[in-house]
Amino acid sequence: xxxxxxxxxxxxxxxxxxxxxxxxxxxxxxxxxxxxxxxxxxxxxxxxxxxxxxxxxxxxxxxxxxxxxxxxxxxxxxxxxxxxxxxxxxxxxxxxxxxxxxxxxxxxxxxxxxxxxxxxxxxxxxxxxxxxxxxxxxxxxxxxxxxxxxxxxxxxxxxxxxxxxxxxxxxxxxxxxxxxxxxxxxxxxxxxxxxxxxxxxxxxxxxxxxxxxxxxxxxxxxxxxxxxxxxxxxxxxxxxxxx
Numbered sequence: 001x002x003x004x005x006x007x008x009x010x011x012x013x014x015x016x017x018x019x020x021x022x023x024x025x026x027x028x029x030x031x032x033x034x035x036x037x038x039x040x041x042x043x044x045x046x047x048x049x050x051x052x053x054x055x056x057x058x059x060x061x062x063x064x065x066x067x068x069x070x071x072x073x074x075x076x077x078x079x080x081x082x083x084x085x086x087x088x089x090x091x092x093x094x095x096x097x098x099x100x101x102x103x104x105x106x107x108x109x110x111x112x113x114x115x116x117x118x119x120x121x122x123x124x125x126x127x128x129x130x131x132x133x134x135x136x137x138x139x140x141x142x143x144x145x146x147x148x149x150x151x152x153x154x155x156x157x158x159x160x161x162x163x164x165x166x167x168x169x170x171x172x173x174x175x176x177x178x179x180x181x182x183x184x185x186x187x188x189x190x191x192x193x194x195x196x197x198x199x200x201x202x203x204x205x206x207x208x209x210x211x212x213x214x215x216x217x218x219x220x221x222x223x224x225x226x227x228x229x230x231x232x233x234x235x236x237x238x239x240x241x242x243x
Contacts, residue, residue, distance in 0.1 A: 013043075013045070013047075013048060015047065015048065015051045018048060018051060018052065019051050019052065019054070019055040021236065022036065022038070022052055022055045022056070022057055023055055023056070024235070024236065024237050025224075025236040025237055025240055026055070026056055026057075027237060028236065028237030028238070028239070028240030028241050029240045029241075030241075034240075035057075035058045035079060035104075035217070036056070036057045036058065037057065037058040037059055037060040037079070037080070037081050038052045038057045038058070038059050038060065039060045039222060040059050040060065040061050040062075040066040040069060040070055041061075041062050041063075041066060044065075044066060044069050046069065046072070046073050049069060049070060049073040049075065050073045050074060053073055053074050053075050057075075058075060058076070058079030058080060058081070058104070059075045059079065059080045059081070060080070060081045060082075060083055060222075061080060061081070061082050061083070062082070062083050062084035063084070063091065064088070064090060064091040064094045067080065067082060067091070067094055067095060067098065067103070068094075071098060076099070077098040077099025077100070077101075077102065077103050077104075078099060078101075078103065078104050079104060080095075080098070080103040080104055081103070081104055081105050081107055081131070081219070082095045082103055082105070082106050082107060083107040083109075083133065083184075084107075084109070085109045085110070087106070087113070089116065089120055092106065092116065092117055092120045092128075093120055093123075093124065095128075096117075096120060096121055096124055096126050096128045097124055097126070101126065101127075101129075102126060102127075102128060102129055103129070104129065104179070104217075105129045105130055105131040105179050105180055105217075106128060106129070106130045106131075107130070107131050107132075107133045107182065107219070108130050108131070108132055108133065108157070108165070109133050109156055109157065110157060111157060111161050111164050111165045111168060114130075114165060114168040114169060114176070115168065117130060117176060118172045118175045118176050121175040121176055122175050127174065127175060127176065127177055128175065128176045128177070129177050129179045130169070130176055130177070130178060130179065131178070131179060131180030131181055131182055131217070131219060132157055132162065132165055132178065132180075132181050132182070133156045133157065133181075133182055133183060133184065133219075134156050134157050134158075134159060134162055134181065134182070134183050134201070134202060134205060135156030135157060135158055135159065135183070136156075136159070136183050136185065136197075136198040136201035136202065137158075137159060137201075138185055138194050138197055138198045138201065139194070156183060156184075159201070159205075162205055166178075166209065166212075170212075178209070178213065178215065179215060179216040179217065180215055180216055180217040180218060180219055181202055181205055181206050181209070181215060181218060181219070182202060182217075182218060182219025182220065182221060183198050183199075183201070183202050183219070183220070183221055184219075184221030184222065184223065185198045185221060185223065186223050187222075187223040188223065188225045188226065189223045189224060189225050189234070189239070190225040190232050190233060190234055191233065191234050192234055192238055192239055192242040195220070195221075195223075195239055195242065195243070196242050196243065198220070198221070199218075199220045199243055202218060202220070203218065206218055220243050224236040224239055
C-alpha cells in the first residue's frame, strides 16, 4: 500500500486466555455459591461474551444495548445485572421485561431511582427485582479517576440514605423486590485490603436487612488489577478467596 491509503486497526483477542482467566476467578470461590458477571462494557464483541458465557459467567450491563448483546449471546436473563447511574425508562422496561420474570437485578444507585422502577414495573404488570449499590465511603488505593467508593463519588447510595431506600422499597411490595446489595469501589485494584473492607460495610447492611427479609446475593464488585508491566501482586482469584 502507499502512504496515502487509509489504514484500519485490527484487534486480536486470545479467547483461550480470556476464558482461562474467567475460570481461575470462578475457581477462587471454591464451593461458595457465586456468580461471576462479566462487565460487558469492557468489550461487547459477541465472540467474547459467548465464550465467557460458556465458561460459566453471567453479565453486568450498563445500557439497553449491552443488555441486548448479553441476551443475544445466550446469557440467561436471570444471570444479568444492570448497573449505572443514568438508566432511561426504556432501559428499565427492557430489564424488567426480559425473560420470564426480568433480569436478576437492576442495581439502583440512588433513592430517587426506586420510584421510577416502581412506576415502570407497575406499567408492565411485573415485579422488578433490584439490588442497592451503596457507597461504602472507602477510598481505594488506585488512580483517583477510577476510584468510585469514596464519599465524593457520584456512584451508589450514601450510607446515611440506605434506610430511606429500604423504606421506599417496602412501600411497594407488589411492584419491587429487594434481592441483593452491593458496592464497587474502583478499578485497577492491586491489593485486597480495601476490597475486603468495603465488603464488610455491605455485609453489615445486609445483616440489618436480614432481620426483615433474606436477600439472594451480595455483590462485592470487580475492578481487579491488570499487570501493565509494573507488577500486580493480587490476582482475581485472591480477591475471591479473601471475600
